[in-house]
Each structure stands twice: as structure tokens, then as C-alpha cells.
Amino acid sequence: MKLNLGAGNQPYEGYIGVSLSGYAADVIHDLSDPLPYPDSSVEEIFANHLLEHFPLWQIPHLLHDWYRVLQDRGILWGFVPDGPTIANLYLEAVTQDDWRLRSICLTNFLGEYHANEYAGPGQIHYAIYDKALLELVLARAGFSQINVAEYRFSATDHRLGFVGRKGVYPVAPIDSLGAGLVFAGGQP
Secondary structure: OEEEEOOOOOOOOOOEEEEOOOOOOOEEOOOOOOOOOOOOOEEEEEEEOOHHHOOHHHHHHHHHHHHHHEEEEEEEEEEEEEHHHHHHHHHHHHHOOOHHHHHHHHHHHHEOOOOOOOOOHHHEOOOOEOHHHHHHHHHHOOOEEEEEEEEEOOOOOEEEEEEEEOOOOOOOOHHHOOOOOOOOOOOO
């Protein structure tokens, strides 16, 4: 079983969408509550632009629950906005008096996408991540073989991709893990 948490309107083939709403939600569920799956029953969890929608104080509870439902050697992976890069872009936009870029950066920091299907209170961002913070929260939840990498999909789409595994694995430096990893299906 593979889960697409916070699926909303973004279905992925082979994944069960779990979300409060949206046409990709196969299971309607508030993700701040424990997942409705037994321990060690899920092979993979995809969390695309989801972690930033929860305050940092909730993240340990969420990640521990996701860890709980994953099978040994199960994978948690996904993306969050790249906080430091977006901050630098914002400062550049202020310096250049570029209101369009300012708006894009603020949307990436704060959420609330403007005038499209993603607008609404569920799109507010409560946390900003950098590589070290993302590695830390995943490690504290018990994940191993953690890899966090920067992705640049466009001039303004800067993300941190992450992957962590459940189970006992040989210890290796975080920077050396997942080198060359390509996510199935290309860009989520």
C-alpha cells in the first residue's frame, strides 16, 4: 500500500490519496489525527508540499505516526519549499523592486496561493524548512538513510526533496545517501 498524504487535487497512480478534501482524496481524513491504518501496513508515504502546512510543534507527532504505519524498510518521501533559497529570492526582489517576484516568494513562504484552485485556509504555511531542520525532524522521528536535496524546477520553484527510511540500515553520512536518486514519475 502506498499513500499520497495531503493529496487534494493531485492524484498519483498507484497511491491512495488521503486528504481532507479534493478529487484525489480516496480517504477523507484530517492528517493532524493518527492515520487510519494499522502498524507496519504501508510500504511508502508521499508527502508533497505537506509538512509546511503544520506548525513545527505538530511535526514530531505526525512523523512518529507516519513512521508507525510504515513497514520495515518503508519509505517516506516528498517536497517542501526551500526556505533559504526563497528568502534570498525575496531579498533580491525587494532590492530590484520586483513586485511579481515578491508575490511569488511570499506565496512560497506563507501559502495562500492566489486566485486558483489551491486558495483557502488549508493552504497556509506554518513552517519553513532548510536542509538541516528537515534532516533533524526526520531523524528525531526515527527515520534513517535520510537524504535531503535541493531541486530547481524553474526560476521561482525551489524545493527541498527528502527521503527517509524506516528500519535498521548501515550508518552512512547523510550527504552521501540517495545520490542520483530519481523520483518515479518525474517532477511531482
